[in-house]
Amino acid sequence: xxxxxxxxxxxxxxxWADSGSRTAAHLQDxxxxxxxxxxxxxxxxxxxxxxxxxxxxxxxPYLCQMYGGGGFLIPYIIMLILxxxxxxxxxxxxxxxxxxxxxxxxxIISPYLCGVGVASVVVSFFLSMYYNVINAWAFWYLFHxxxxxxxxxxxPLNSNRTGYEEECEKTSxxxxxxxxxxxxxxxxxxxxxxLQWEQALCLTLAWLVVYLCILRGTASTGKVVYVTASxxxxxLIIYLIRGLTLHxxxxxxxxxxxxxxxxxxxxxxxxxxATQIFFSLGLGFGSLIAFASYNDPSNNCERHxxxxxxxxSSTSIFASIVTFSIYGFKATFNYESCIxxxxxxxxxxxxxxxxxxxxxxxxxxxxxxxxxxxxxxxEAIKNMEVSQLYSVLYFAMLLMLGIGSMLGNIAAIxxxxxxxxxxxxxxxxxxxxGFVCLINCIISLVFTMEAGNYWFDIFNDYAATLSLLxxxxxxxxxxxxxxxxxxxxxxxxxMIGRKLNWYWKAMWAFVSPLLIISLFIFYLTDYILAGTLQxxxxxxxxxxxxxxxxxxxxxxxxxxxxxSSTMCIPLGALLTFVRKRLKRERVSTVA
Amino acid sequence: xxxxxxxxxxxxxxxxxxLCKPDAQNAFKVRLSIKTALGDNAYAxxxxxxxxxxxxxxxxxxRYSSKSTTQISNVLLCNVTDRVSFWFVVTDSSKNxxxxxxxxxxxxxxMNRNRINSAFLLSDKTLQFLKISTTLAPPVxxxxxxxxxxxxxxxxxxxxxIVFLVVAGIQQRKKKNKESTERENLEEKGEVTIxxxxxxxxxxxxxxxxxxxxxxxxxxxxxxxL
Numbered sequence: 001x002x003x004x005x006x007x008x009x010x011x012x013x014x015x016w017a018d019s020g021s022r023t024a025a026h027l028q029d030x031x032x033x034x035x036x037x038x039x040x041x042x043x044x045x046x047x048x049x050x051x052x053x054x055x056x057x058x059x060x061p062y063l064c065q066m067y068g069g070g071g072f073l074i075p076y077i078i079m080l081i082l083x084x085x086x087x088x089x090x091x092x093x094x095x096x097x098x099x100x101x102x103x104x105x106x107x108i109i110s111p112y113l114c115g116v117g118v119a120s121v122v123v124s125f126f127l128s129m130y131y132n133v134i135n136a137w138a139f140w141y142l143f144h145x146x147x148x149x150x151x152x153x154x155x156p157l158n159s160n161r162t163g164y165e166e167e168c169e170k171t172s173x174x175x176x177x178x179x180x181x182x183x184x185x186x187x188x189x190x191x192x193x194x195l196q197w198e199q200a201l202c203l204t205l206a207w208l209v210v211y212l213c214i215l216r217g218t219a220s221t222g223k224v225v226y227v228t229a230s231x232x233x234x235x236l237i238i239y240l241i242r243g244l245t246l247h248x249x250x251x252x253x254x255x256x257x258x259x260x261x262x263x264x265x266x267x268x269x270x271x272x273x274a275t276q277i278f279f280s281l282g283l284g285f286g287s288l289i290a291f292a293s294y295n296d297p298s299n300n301c302e303r304h305x306x307x308x309x310x311x312x313s314s315t316s317i318f319a320s321i322v323t324f325s326i327y328g329f330k331a332t333f334n335y336e337s338c339i340x341x342x343x344x345x346x347x348x349x350x351x352x353x354x355x356x357x358x359x360x361x362x363x364x365x366x367x368x369x370x371x372x373x374x375x376x377x378x379e380a381i382k383n384m385e386v387s388q389l390y391s392v393l394y395f396a397m398l399l400m401l402g403i404g405s406m407l408g409n410i411a412a413i414x415x416x417x418x419x420x421x422x423x424x425x426x427x428x429x430x431x432x433x434g435f436v437c438l439i440n441c442i443i444s445l446v447f448t449m450e451a452g453n454y455w456f457d458i459f460n461d462y463a464a465t466l467s468l469l470x471x472x473x474x475x476x477x478x479x480x481x482x483x484x485x486x487x488x489x490x491x492x493x494x495m496i497g498r499k500l501n502w503y504w505k506a507m508w509a510f511v512s513p514l515l516i517i518s519l520f521i522f523y524l525t526d527y528i529l530a531g532t533l534q535x536x537x538x539x540x541x542x543x544x545x546x547x548x549x550x551x552x553x554x555x556x557x558x559x560x561x562x563x564s565s566t567m568c569i570p571l572g573a574l575l576t577f578v579r580k581r582l583k584r585e586r587v588s589t590v591a
Numbered sequence: 592x593x594x595x596x597x598x599x600x601x602x603x604x605x606x607x608x609x610l611c612k613p614d615a616q617n618a619f620k621v622r623l624s625i626k627t628a629l630g631d632n633a634y635a636x637x638x639x640x641x642x643x644x645x646x647x648x649x650x651x652x653x654r655y656s657s658k659s660t661t662q663i664s665n666v667l668l669c670n671v672t673d674r675v676s677f678w679f680v681v682t683d684s685s686k687n688x689x690x691x692x693x694x695x696x697x698x699x700x701x702m703n704r705n706r707i708n709s710a711f712l713l714s715d716k717t718l719q720f721l722k723i724s725t726t727l728a729p730p731v732x733x734x735x736x737x738x739x740x741x742x743x744x745x746x747x748x749x750x751x752x753i754v755f756l757v758v759a760g761i762q763q764r765k766k767k768n769k770e771s772t773e774r775e776n777l778e779e780k781g782e783v784t785i786x787x788x789x790x791x792x793x794x795x796x797x798x799x800x801x802x803x804x805x806x807x808x809x810x811x812x813x814x815x816x817l
Contacts, residue, residue, distance in 0.1 A: 143738035
């Protein structure tokens with residue numbers, strides 16, 4: 001149950017006092033009793049559950065493959081030390097010290113910075129809108145795993161049963177299942193198509209699950225994160241054992257771990273490592289601040305920051321071992337069957353192709369996009385024995401990862417809202433949570449339309465990238481230079497009881513902000529140089545992805561997404577400035 | 592007599608030639624790939640095999656229409672080539688001059704395809720009836736898709752959980768409200784009981800043993816008014 005602890009302030013024994021001071025005692029009671037985690041382990045599990053997500057399972061292995069295999073670990077670990085751990089500790093410390101959600105916390109740091117908190121909430125809102133669609137897909141695949149054979153293992157027959165569906169013949173059965181039977185994707189963004197009721201049902205279910213988990217605040221979330229944090233590791237271990245025993249797995253692992261050190265001279269490698277660390281930890285959304293605000297003030301968040309970031313990175317590496325053994329198995333299997341089907345001459349076994357460039361063009365497969373997690377793994381699963389079991393395990397794991405991250409996102413939205421007294425006095429917590437979930441659910445039905453996946457890609461690529469970099473940069477500068485590094489150091493010392501190491505101070509003050517600025521400049525120049533933005537559309541007649549340009553209204557939406565979160569920061573500062581000015585004028589006119 | 596027989600025979604053969612020719616009405620082309628299917632164990636295609644084919648066709652027609660009138664002589668073959676392909680028609684058993692409609696023949700062959708294939712040790716791919724495309728076995732589909740059932744189970748569990756938690760929350764809040772109002776009532780009572788005068792609660796003084804002394808009763812007259 002809830003652990004209501006009054007933070008060292010005893011409840012005034014004013015039972016016999018007159019009514020005046022009795023109400024005062026009541027008010028004191030309400031303000032001080034913030035819900036807390038039952039024990040520090042719940043907090044750590046919540047952070048791990050939030051940080052460890054789909055990116056650890058599919059994005060890191062992909063980056064590893066692209067940027068030099070084992071050699072990618074070098075920039076990855078360097079970036080972890082330079083930017084990951086310090087920024088994580090910063091956010092946790094701010095949350096634990098201020099004991100409020102992102103809006104309230106940054107308002108305390110400086111009244112001009114309330115815009116930073118609002119920007120975090122806006123970005124979290126965008127993220128929660130599109131992220132839960134992934135959980136809906138995971139549910140869809142999970143429910144379809146209870147069939148024999150798996151529905152993505154074979155192509156369906158065409159209408160007169162003389163052969164297989166034409167679209168399925170051109171591509172593979174797993175891709176057909178993903179693009180046609182799951183998404184029912186339209187050929188371009190302009191053709192919106194109709195709402196897919198099956199996907200809408202799964203999405204509603206996903207939102208109901210999220211609502212169930214956050215219904216009671218930390219009381220319910222604290223119990224759920226035990227499961228969402230630990231189950232993925234169990235599944236990964238099972239897959240590791242299974243993966244290492246698969247035919248061709250060792251080839252994949254050898255490919256992954258042989259470092260190609262020449263990639264280290266490629267600046268994209270370092271940028272990808274920095275970006276991956278940054279987004280993998282989920283900095284800037286306000287979720288970490290929210291989680292830390294429910295901590296006991298004497299909690300040692302420095303140790304927890306180190307633990308969480310190390311666990312997050314080791315999970316990425318662990319997951320990529322699993323993924324590469326599966327890739328190895330799948331690539332070998334696909335390669336062999338593709339060669340056989342097309343009667344091509346096989347390559348010597350040492351050069352079994354994992355990189356798409358070395359595959360014969362007719363045997364290449366799309367290696368990009370969120371669909372990758374579903375296509376690649378479902379393809380590998382269908383070729384295993386007892387594929388139903390592995391399928392259920394895998395998609396249950398995806399679900400746990402996704403829900404864990406969603407809990408953090410929703411906490412980032414709800415905590416600032418519940419901090420506002422005007423709202424909590426009128427509505428109970430359940431109603432506020434329900435309202436937020438309902439609004440999100442209705443808006444995210446857009447992603448279940450036929451063109452929904454294209455809108456999903458827009459949100460995935462643009463809603464959070466630039467805005468987060470800016471938010472975290474402002475956060476770091478605010479704490480170090482506006483609030484004052486020395487003042488913050490003193491606060492931490494009173495809170496935790498340990499002196500701040502020079503490493504943290506150096507990173508917060510100089511290294512991390514510089515890194516973020518360079519990342520920001522890199523991305524800006526990348527977008528500007530690219531000119532028109534393009535996207536990958538699925539062409540059913542050819543059975544493959546084609547590149548198209550975004551229409552103008554999609555570009556407008558992208559601009560709106562980025563602007564609505566980044567503009568909050570200067571607007572907030574401006575509003576506070578104007579309000580202070582007006583108050584000063586009012587005071588001066590009165591006096 | 593012999594002349595009449597010869598004439599009849601020639602008429603029949605002319606008639607059959609007319610009935611069975613490539614692209615004739617209700618005629619089907621058959622292609623066999625015996626060497627592909629059997630390799631070294633391939634048998635040669637001769638008149639005996641042709642006889643077997645005609646017998647299988649008659650068997651198929653009999654089984655399909657379940658009237659035992661079709662004879663082997665009703666099945667006519669023509670244009671046999673070396674790579675083994677030929678055309679055939681099935682003539683109506685009652686009137687030798689017309690052919691059985693193609694749709695009936697097709698249906699009969701579809702029904703007995705397995706038996707025909709196995710008679711020749713061939714498969715759908717190696718014994719091809721060129722106008723009759725093979726149909727693949729349809730997948731077994733239950734009346735309600737499996738995923739909907741699992742979805743329904745999970746959905747009901749989640750909704751039950753939500754309802755339980757919400758109701759528990761409402762009950763807890765009601766209990767807390769009742770508790771706080773009880774506490775308030777107790778506090779007010781407490782104020783009254785705690786008012787102590789010389790170690791004796793006033794309540795006891797008012798209600799329990801003792802009379803009110805009339806001399807001291809009129810409190811407001813104790814003091815001289817100002």
